[in-house]
Amino acid sequence: MLAGLCLLSVVCMVLPVRHARWPSRALRPALAPIGDAGMYLTTRMRGRLGELTGREAEGPEVVGHLNHALRQTLEQQLEELSELRRWRGVLGDEFLCRLVPARVVGVEPLPMRDRRVVSAGADRQVRGGDLVTTRRVLHPIGVALPPELAVLGRNAVVGRILDPAAHTATLQLVTDPSFSMPGQLWRMVGPGQKRTVHVEGPRGAWAEHTDHNRGAVARPAGRLVGRAPGKFRPFGSIPVRMEGDGRQIALAHVPEKHQIAPGDFLTTDVSELLPFGIPIGYVERTERETGDAHFVRVFVKPLDELDSLRRVYVIQPIDREGK
Amino acid sequence: MRWIYFLLITYAAVLIQTTVGQVLWLPTPAGWIAPVFLAAMAVFVAMFVRSRLDVLLAAWTLGMATDLTLSGPGMGLLALLFLAGAWGVFNLREAFFCERVATQVIMALLFCLFVFEAWAVYQVLLGDLPGGQFARLALQAAGISVYTAALTPLICAALRRMQRVLLSFPTGRGRERR
Numbered sequence: 001m002l003a004g005l006c007l008l009s010v011v012c013m014v015l016p017v018r019h020a021r022w023p024s025r026a027l028r029p030a031l032a033p034i035g036d037a038g039m040y041l042t043t044r045m046r047g048r049l050g051e052l053t054g055r056e057a058e059g060p061e062v063v064g065h066l067n068h069a070l071r072q073t074l075e076q077q078l079e080e081l082s083e084l085r086r087w088r089g090v091l092g093d094e095f096l097c098r099l100v101p102a103r104v105v106g107v108e109p110l111p112m113r114d115r116r117v118v119s120a121g122a123d124r125q126v127r128g129g130d131l132v133t134t135r136r137v138l139h140p141i142g143v144a145l146p147p148e149l150a151v152l153g154r155n156a157v158v159g160r161i162l163d164p165a166a167h168t169a170t171l172q173l174v175t176d177p178s179f180s181m182p183g184q185l186w187r188m189v190g191p192g193q194k195r196t197v198h199v200e201g202p203r204g205a206w207a208e209h210t211d212h213n214r215g216a217v218a219r220p221a222g223r224l225v226g227r228a229p230g231k232f233r234p235f236g237s238i239p240v241r242m243e244g245d246g247r248q249i250a251l252a253h254v255p256e257k258h259q260i261a262p263g264d265f266l267t268t269d270v271s272e273l274l275p276f277g278i279p280i281g282y283v284e285r286t287e288r289e290t291g292d293a294h295f296v297r298v299f300v301k302p303l304d305e306l307d308s309l310r311r312v313y314v315i316q317p318i319d320r321e322g323k
Numbered sequence: 324m325r326w327i328y329f330l331l332i333t334y335a336a337v338l339i340q341t342t343v344g345q346v347l348w349l350p351t352p353a354g355w356i357a358p359v360f361l362a363a364m365a366v367f368v369a370m371f372v373r374s375r376l377d378v379l380l381a382a383w384t385l386g387m388a389t390d391l392t393l394s395g396p397g398m399g400l401l402a403l404l405f406l407a408g409a410w411g412v413f414n415l416r417e418a419f420f421c422e423r424v425a426t427q428v429i430m431a432l433l434f435c436l437f438v439f440e441a442w443a444v445y446q447v448l449l450g451d452l453p454g455g456q457f458a459r460l461a462l463q464a465a466g467i468s469v470y471t472a473a474l475t476p477l478i479c480a481a482l483r484r485m486q487r488v489l490l491s492f493p494t495g496r497g498r499e500r501r
Contacts, residue, residue, distance in 0.1 A: 002376065005383050006406070012390075012399030020398045024391045031338060031392070038342025045346050106341040109392050111348060111355035112443060112452065112463055117341070163394050170394040177452050177460070178395075245456060246354030246463065307348065307355075 017163075025165035032119060032168050035105040039310065043104075046308040099133070099313035100124050105168065114176040114244060114306070116159075120314055121167045130161040131268065131315045132171055133278060134304050156303035157268055157280045161314060169314075173306050174280060179244035184237040184277050185251065185298070186265040187258070198257050199236055206257065209236075242266065242280070242300070249281055251298040253289070260286050266300045279303055324377040328488050330384070336360045337388050349470070353459050356466035361385045362438060363471055363478040365405050366431045369412035370421045370479070372490060382409030395451045397442075404441055408434040424476045431475035435468035 012020045102120035120126045133155040159173040160181070172179055189195045196210040238258050240251045254260055260283055267277025281300040289295045340360050348357045368381045386405025390398050412430050419426040443460045446452040452460055482489065 002379055002383070002406075005380075006403060009383075009387070009399035009402045013397060013403075017396045017398075020396070021394070024394070024398065027391050030334075031341060034338055035342045038338060039345075042343050042345045045343075049346075106392070107345050108394065109337075109340045109344070109357070109359055109361070109389055110439070110442070111357045111467070112439075112446075112460055113393070113395065114355070115394055177456055243453070246459065247350070247352075307345070307350075 021163060025163070028117065028165050028168045032105045032117065035117070036103060036119065039104050039106065043308045043310040050305075050308070096318060097315050098318050100126060100316055102126075102132075102169075102312050102314055104171070104309045104312060112177070112246070114173040114179075114246060115162070116171045116173065116309060117168050118161075118171045118312060118314070119168055121164045121169045123167055124314075125316060126161055126164045126169050126314050127316070128161055128164060131157050131278070132159050132161060132312050133157050133315060134309065134312055155278050155313075157278045158302065158304055158306060158309060158312060171312065173244065173309075174242070174249050174302055175244040175247060175306060177244055177246050179242075179249075181242055182269040183240050183242045183251075183280065184267050184269055185240045185254070185258075185260065185283075186237045186267060186277075187235040187260065188264050189235050190263065195235060195261075197235060197259050237267075237277075239269070240266070240298075248284065249300040249302065251300065253295045254286075254298050256288070256294050256296050260296065260298050262286075324372060324374070324381060325489060328485075329381060332482075332485070332489065333361070333364070333385060333388050336364055337392060340389075341392050351463075351466055353462040353466055356463060356470050358471045358474045359389070359435070359439075359467060360478060361389045362405070362435050363431060363475040364482065365409050366412060366427065366434050366475055367479045367482045369409040369434070370416050370427070370430060371483070371486070375410075375413060378409050378413050379406055382406045395446075396449050397445055397451065400442060400445055401438070404438040408438050411437070427476045427479050428472045432468055432472035435471045436465065439464035439467055 100120050102118040102124075104116045105119045106117035108115045108117075118132070135155055157174065159171050159176070159179070161169045162172040163170045174181075187195070187197055194210065196208055198206045199209040238254070240254060242249050242251055244250075249266065251266070262283050262285060264283040266280045266282065268280060270277060281302040284299050284301040286296045286298050289297055344357065344360065348355045362385075365382045365385045368385070369378050372378045372381065382405040383402050386402035387399070389405070390401040393401075412434055415430065415433075419430070421427070440461060443452065443457075443464045447454050447457050447460065
């Protein structure tokens with residue numbers, strides 16, 4: 001009997017993943033319903049722990065700052081709304097994609113891979129490679145929102161779908177060691193900042209280009225808290241290849257001449273489905289590569305707290321529905 | 324071994340591992356580390372079950388249960404590694420006092436280091452985990468092993484309370500039934 005089980009293990013190991021993983025996919029419905037409640041508890045506990053350790057402090061000063069930030073964000077969002085109207089004109093009357101809501105219902109037991117199980121699978125036309133986002137809304141926790149309020153949030157990509165089963169799918173987070181995807185790195189100029197970078201000209205020649213963002217700097221109560229208020233201006237993007245390294249996102253072999261600085265933004269690449277990049281994270285630090293001083297390694301921090309993910313949205317082409 | 328109860332406890336352990344177990348995850352410079360409850364259970368079984376066949380079957384089941392909750396290639400490997408690790412612990416246990424906390428920690432550390440380092444090497448060889456990050460992954464596997472070993476005495480103590488339900492013939496020194 002033992003020999004038979006060992007033989008079964010070896011057969012599973014040599015079979016292609018698609019065939020070998022069917023017992024794994026078959027087992028998920030037995031775990032997902034209870035896992036959903038478990039993940040609710042986990043994310044609540046992690047959130048509470050974060051508040052206690054000061055990661056998500058909600059003191060009166062912070063609430064005051066948030067109110068101030070909200071006013072500025074509202075103005076900023078009005079500008080973004082006009083930008084979105086312009087994009088709608090580009091896209092035509094119909095949107096090309098839709099967001100399929102899902103919840104994180106499980107984690108993998110070995111954290112050497114950064115993956116989750118989400119409650120949307122082939123039954124909702126979810127397929128491998130679909131991007132997964134969350135929505136971020138700036139809102140003080142003590143203020144109740146009226147029901148059915150239309151909230152203008154911001155999407156942030158947290159990963160992509162891998163191995164969809166009947167009712168669930170594996171979500172590979174952007175920090176997973178085997179995650180790799182093309183992206184765009186945007187150099188940003190903050191309000192009141194001046195920045196000079198090298199920009200490639202039409203004939204391939206590099207020229208210095210300076211941008212001075214004269215936008216107002218947000219200083220609530222005479223000091224700068226955080227960097228959310230104020231309008232950051234993009235200063236041209238460069239194509240990069242992002243890879244997870246288990247803790248954050250790493251961009252290898254980025255030419256030093258691009259002068260990447262902390263605060264620059266990483267977005268997804270432009271595709272037919274999404275003709276604009278969705279934010280993924282911001283540059284935390286850069287390191288000169290040991291082999292070649294002309295290149296730097298850029299470390300990007302994801303916008304969302306990936307260890308307490310709960311509600312996510314799978315981006316899928318609208319024409320997939322019913323197929 | 325009372326297999327129905329064993330399978331129920333395994334199912335509960337898998338549920339805890341894949342949901343609320345995330346509360347115990349710790350961030351380190353090498354990446355997240357987490358205790359693997361099923362590995363601690365395998366160490367308990369290898370130390371306290373009398374029959375060698377029962378130990379190996381239970382270890383294979385626990386390894387396969389862990390494998391089933393993972394994604395990517397190499398399914399079945401953990402089942403074999405759990406089986407081999409449990410066989411090693413089973414052979415070593417006669418030389419130690421199994422009830423001692425230090426013994427449980429050392430046995431769990433050896434078991435986990437063997438299982439998780441071998442798993443990481445295999446995944447790197449398959450190309451599912453990047454070879455360039457091997458040093459970090461090996462360090463992360465060592466961190467997971469230490470964390471699991473540190474919690475194993477607690478898990479052993481909890482399972483000892485359920486011993487009558489779980490085991491038909493609890494073990495003692497020199498009472499092995501082949």
